[in-house]
Structure formats: structure tokens, C-alpha cells
Amino acid sequence: MRVVEVTAYGGPEVLSMARRPDPQPGEVPGKVRVQLKAAGITIGDLRIRAGLYVDHMGGLRPPFVLGTDFAGKLLDPAPGPGGTLPVGTRVAGFMPWYEELSGQGTYAEVIWADPEWFAPLPDDVDFTTAASVPLxxxxxxxxxxxxxxxxxxxxxxxxxxxxxxxxxxxxxxxxxxxxxxxxxxxxxxxxxxxxxxxxxxxxxxxxxxxxxxxxxxxxxxxxxxxxxxxxxxxxxxxxxxxxxxxxxxxxxxxxxxxxxxxDRARPDAGRLKRVLEQVAARELITRVADVMPLEEAAEAHRRAESGHRPGRIVLMIR
Missing domain, CATH: 3.40.50.720 (NAD(P)-binding Rossmann-like Domain)
Incomplete structure (x- = not known):
């Protein structure tokens, strides 16, 4: 699968496309696979890439994959806030990157996700909007x-x-x-x-x-x-x-x-489900500034750092 790696600490130019093995069913106990459609770029991603959080990252060093927010479809069934979610369910969530410190983020085509990290995505919310919401x-x-x-x-x-x-x-x-x-x-x-x-x-x-x-x-x-x-x-x-x-x-x-x-956000599938429902009902409003393909992650970081438009920049993945 394709991923975007941080190859060294520095500016957006350190982001590079790479390939990693496709996750296989059952490889990670307690987690399920999600095929990603979109991933949000956060200020935390920018600061990690720049090396500002090295002291908070234990022994993790480049190369690693950034990314917390995600939206996509389940490749495996998963328990959810209202019962079992079948394969193909549209979901959105966020990966607690700092707690995991695995170097496996959401700038990728497929991720392993704990069911507590995500919630079902209402039909009225598209993937790009959803990827701006959870974190x-x-x-x-x-x-x-x-x-x-x-x-x-x-x-x-x-x-x-x-x-x-x-x-x-x-x-x-x-x-x-x-x-x-x-x-x-x-x-x-x-x-x-x-x-x-x-x-x-x-x-x-x-x-x-x-x-x-x-x-x-x-x-x-x-x-x-x-x-x-x-x-x-x-x-x-x-x-x-x-x-x-x-x-x-x-x-x-x-x-x-x-x-x-x-304030470091904690995953909470039940609360996230309610938030996504509020977004679908227009009771909570988000903002997407730009949508760019995964292979343009470096340019997306440049735009995010320039502050050219407020709102979340979202990477389209598939």
C-alpha cells in the first residue's frame, strides 16, 4: 500500500511517498482494518514533522507515517456504539498518534484501528468533511x-x-x-x-x-x-x-x-457518533479549506503552514 513518510525532521520537503506491506486480516489483535478515503492534516502533524515534539515521542524517529483524522470503509467487521458494524461500513475517527507512537499514521491507504477510535458515518456526511471532524x-x-x-x-x-x-x-x-x-x-x-x-x-x-x-x-x-x-x-x-x-x-x-x-483529545466512539450525527444535522459546523491527493502531502503541508485559508486541509486517498 502507499503511505507518506516523514524521512527526517524538517520542512514539507521531508515528506515522501513510500510503499509498505498491505495489512492482513487478524494481524493485530483487537484492531480492524480501515480502507481510507480521506485523512485530515492537523497542526500537530506540522509540528511533529518539524521536530518540535521530539521530547514527547519516546524512541520513535523517522521514517514514520503521520496522521490522526481519517474517514473510510471497514475491511473487517467491528464492534460499534450501536452494535456490530459490518464490512463496508462508512466510518470516521482519529488515531491517538501520541499514545500509540507506532509510526503508523493515517497518511496511508489502509490502517489498523481500535474500534474505540471511530464511529459510523452518517450518509449525509461525505468523507472529506468527515476527515475534518473527529480530532x-x-x-x-x-x-x-x-x-x-x-x-x-x-x-x-x-x-x-x-x-x-x-x-x-x-x-x-x-x-x-x-x-x-x-x-x-x-x-x-x-x-x-x-x-x-x-x-x-x-x-x-x-x-x-x-x-x-x-x-x-x-x-x-x-x-x-x-x-x-x-x-x-x-x-x-x-x-x-x-x-x-x-x-x-x-x-x-x-x-x-x-x-x-x-488538552489532548481521547478517543470516545460513543461521543464521536453523536458529534457526527450533529454534523449531519448541521447542528455543528466544520470547515474544509482544501482537498488534495495523498501524493501532494508535501504541498498540503506548505499550504497549511502558510495559513492561506483557515480550515482543515484534507488528503484524498482513494
């Missing part, structure tokens, strides 16, 4: 839980134009929070429809924080740091507030009794 939605859900803010609290969401940030805005608003979204210029109207109370355009950090203060003079109760602003964002957070980030290397040191949390 982002569960990161956002679990981030809202880590924040644990009461209704009426003020939540600052940096990186609100991104896939995770958009889910945080929607889920935060649904939880009764007053959401201030830091977004790309032009996204304000859409983000307000999704639940943001106020929007601040991306820009120089100090200017962004000044505008946040204009909306929340006393500071905010919580921050979900989707843009990885890190320590500088703490200036607008109240004493005893909560700071949540999904990047372990961008967590600020706690101060002023502020609680700092690392």
Missing part, C-alpha cells in the same frame, strides 16, 4: 470540560477561524458562555452566527489583547488557546482563571492561581 471536535468537547466555566463566564478563543476553534466557539456558546473570538478578518459574521458574542481580528499580540480588553475590561474567565499565543495571552486572564491549550510546548507557567491545562 477537532473531541479536542473542543474535552477542552470545554477542562475549562469547566459556569454559564455567563467570558471565554476567549484564539484561533477561532480554525477547525478546533470553530468547534470551541459553538460548544462554548451552547454551554451558555460569552465567547470572544480571535479570528481572521472576514470570518466575524460567520463566527457570530456560530455563537461568538464579539470578534477580534488576528494581528500583533499586544493589539489583539488590547481589543480583547475593550470587550472585557475586567479580563476573561477562561482562554482556549487555539492560535498558540501562549504566555502573552495570560495578560487578559483573570486571577484564578483557566488556560487550556492543545500544544504541550506552548503552555504558560501557572501564575495568580490560574489553572493551566493541556
Amino acid at each position: 477537532a471536535a473531541l479536542t473542543a468537547l474535552q477542552g470545554i470540560e477542562l475549562l469547566n466555566l459556569p454559564p455567563g463566564a467570558v471565554l476567549l478563543v484564539t484561533g477561532a477561524s480554525g477547525v478546533v476553534g470553530r468547534f470551541v466557539v459553538q460548544l462554548g456558546a451552547a454551554a451558555g458562555l460569552r465567547v470572544i473570538a480571535v479570528s481572521y478578518e472576514g470570518d466575524e459574521h460567520e463566527l457570530k452566527i456560530l455563537g461568538a458574542k464579539e470578534c477580534v481580528p488576528r494581528g500583533e499580540a499586544l493589539d489583539v489583547l488590547r481589543q480583547v480588553r475593550e470587550h472585557a475590561p475586567e479580563g476573561v474567565d477562561g482562554i482556549f488557546d487555539g492560535a498558540l499565543m501562549g504566555t502573552v495571552a495570560m495578560a487578559v486572564l483573570k486571577d484564578r482563571g483557566v488556560f487550556v491549550s492543545f500544544a504541550p510546548d506552548r503552555l504558560p507557567e501557572p501564575e495568580r492561581d490560574i489553572r493551566v491545562e493541556f
